[in-house]
Amino acid sequence: MFELKNITPREYQLNILETCKEKNTLVVLPTGSGKTLICLLLAVHRLNLYPKSKILVVAPTKPLSQQHLISFQKNTNIGEGECVLLTGSISPKKRQNLYENSVVIVATPQTIDSDLNNNRISLEDFSLFCVDEAHKSKERYANTKIAKIYMENSRHPLILALTASPxxxxxxxxxxxxxxxxENVEIRIDSDEDIKKYIQDKNIEHIKLELPEEFQNIKKLINSVWKEKLRDLKKVGFTKPSHLVNKKDLLLLQQRFVKEIKNKNQIAFYGISLTSALIKLNYMIELLECQGLxxxxxxxxxxxxEKSKASSILLAHHNIRSxxxxxxxxxxxxxxxPKLIKLLEIVQNEIKLNHKSKIIVFANxxxxxxxxxxxxxxxxxxxxxxxxxxxxxxxxLKQREQIEIINRFKEGEFNVLVSSQVAEEGIDVVETKAVIFYEPVPSELRRVQRMGRTARTAPGKIIFLITKDSRDEAYYWSSYHKEKRMKNILKNFNEEKQTKL
Structure with missing residues (x-):
């Protein structure tokens, strides 16, 4: 008989579990509110219901997969040797042996997809397929292919999908x-009665910084070339007002020019170089304003x-050279x-308050x-x-190195983890006191994921560093409004469901 240990489920988790037992379910919960425990509860239930079956859990990164493995080992009585993490670094022959002799298999979707393609694994004995960070399940993503094969082949199929930001x-x-x-969606937002008492306070602070005059002088030089190249673009038929042009416009226009090349349109070659140059100029301004020298x-x-024509054109321009x-x-x-100076000040103050402080800084x-x-x-x-x-x-970093760094951070060997996008999803360091956005992100999903790295078991702090009158401000408000819209959609989903009941 399999069961949980060392952990007590909350009422809302048990309520959600009842639905998950019957139907393929998408569970949407705020970050830090125990999605993983629902996976453990359902896995134990399925293994007891189908004693010779297995459990498959996929997560998008190895560090996150490792966390799932540890959860099973620490919080269930399934033998440690029967729970395994499979990665591409394990030889195919050994992986095949592990599939046959393990009860719980945790892996990235890419590893499972590869093994399915090479007939190293059959999904017929798996009674549960759990997909973490399920919002990544786009049409061509490995999750989707695995789900299809699983539903077609499993003797007792059941899917559990987990996310904080669908x-x-x-x-x-x-x-x-x-x-x-x-077949069913279970949603809780932080204002719902059965969950709000477990949600920790997040103190959100916005720090706006002026771009120094020396930086402004460099920006003027790059901007002058930007405007010049936009005028050239208008000559080949691009009509959007200069001040409204963004990277997305340029990428779409570039795709159009690529199609025109197939029709042997000579202007298209010039158009591609021009749009490439503008994309690079746009990136230069973003680096200067929001990142640093x-x-x-x-x-x-x-x-x-680089040997591209666009790079040559830019480097030949006296303003870019200047x-x-x-x-x-x-x-x-x-x-x-100024962001670097302010960041140092914030970090020093946090460590002065508590020398064991854990801080995550996110940068693009x-x-x-x-x-x-x-x-x-x-x-x-x-x-x-x-x-x-x-x-x-x-x-x-190799995946092994990523896991080592997370473990060292948890153990308090250092105070500050400076991370790219890789730590945004699911990394659970419960004592993280503060999350600092070195720059805002335009995506509501990434905003929610970054913010979710703090205030998991105690109140936390979220700080946005924003350069005034830059795209930092546009990105901040873009993701803010998208997140608000997403929460309203989730709330409406719940209300519609209650009406049907």
Whole structure:
């Protein structure tokens, strides 16, 4: 007989469990309110109902998968040797053996998808398929393929999908439901009666910073080239007002030019170089305003190594050359972006209040992560970077290293974890006192996930660093309104469900 240990379910978790026992269910709960425990409860129920069956749990990253494995080992009486984490680093032959001899299998969707494609695994004996971070279940994502094969082959199929942020509109939620064969949705928002007493307070602070004059001078140079290239774009038929043009417009226009090349339209070649140059200029301004001089300087260096026509055009422009030289000059003078100075001040104050404070700083770009870590270490702050795996362009961390860093952070070896997007989803460090957004993000999903890394078992602090009159402000309000809209959609879902009952 399998059962839970060391943990007591809350009433709302038990209520949700009853629905999950009967139907494929999408469970939407605020971050830190115990989605994983519902997975454990349902897994134990299914194993007792079908004694020779197995459980499959997938999560998008190895660190998150590791957390699920630890939850099963710590909080159920399923033998430790019967719960396994499967990764691509384990040989295919050994993985096949583990499939056959384990009760609970935790993995990334990509690992399971690969093993299904190579006939290393059959899903017929699995009585539960649990999908964490289910909002990622888009049409071509591995979750979706696994769900289809699972429903077709399992003797006793049941799917549990978990997320804190299913999407900003009903269509996105419906897409997840369709892809994962969901028959019922269980939603709780932080104002619901049965959950609100468990929700910890989040103190949200916005710190607005002026872009220094030296930075403004570089921005003027880049902006002048931006306007010049937009005028050139108008000559080939682009009519949108200059002040309204954004990256999305440029990417869509670039796609149009690519299609025109197939029709042997000579202007299209010029159009592609032009839009590429504008996308790069747009990125330069974003780095300068929102990230800092170091990432901008790194980008200028990358441009010099690139062999594209767009890069050559930009580097040939005297204003871009001047901007690059001014950037280097400010770096030589040790001038820092005001966000870095303010970040250091916040971190020092938090550590002064409690030398064991745990703080997570989120930044969009790896260059910025490296820059923040370097600056904090120079100022005697114990910190570590946390980024994804290496790719062709950037160095990274192996999955084993990611898990080691999270464990060291939990154990208090250092105070500050400086992370790219990889730590946004599901990483559970319950004692995290503060989350700092080095820059706001335009996505409501990423905003919710970042904010959810604090206030899990005690009140927490969320701080947004915002450069005034920059895209930081636009991104902040974009994700804020999208999150508000998502919460209203979830609330309406609940109200509609209650009406039907």
């Amino acid at each position: 999407g900003g509109n009903k269509e996105k939620i419906k897409e997840v439901n369709k892809n994962l064969f969901i 170091e990432p901008l300087d790194s980008f200028f260096e990358k441009l010099k190594k 901007a690059a030289l001014m950037t280097k000059d400010l770096l030589d003078k040790n001038i820092k972006h 770009f790896r260059d910025t992560v490296e820059n923040i870590v370097r600056f904090l270490k120079e100022n005697k702050i114990k910190c570590n970077r946390f980024v994804g795996q290496a790719n062709k362009k950037e160095s990274g």
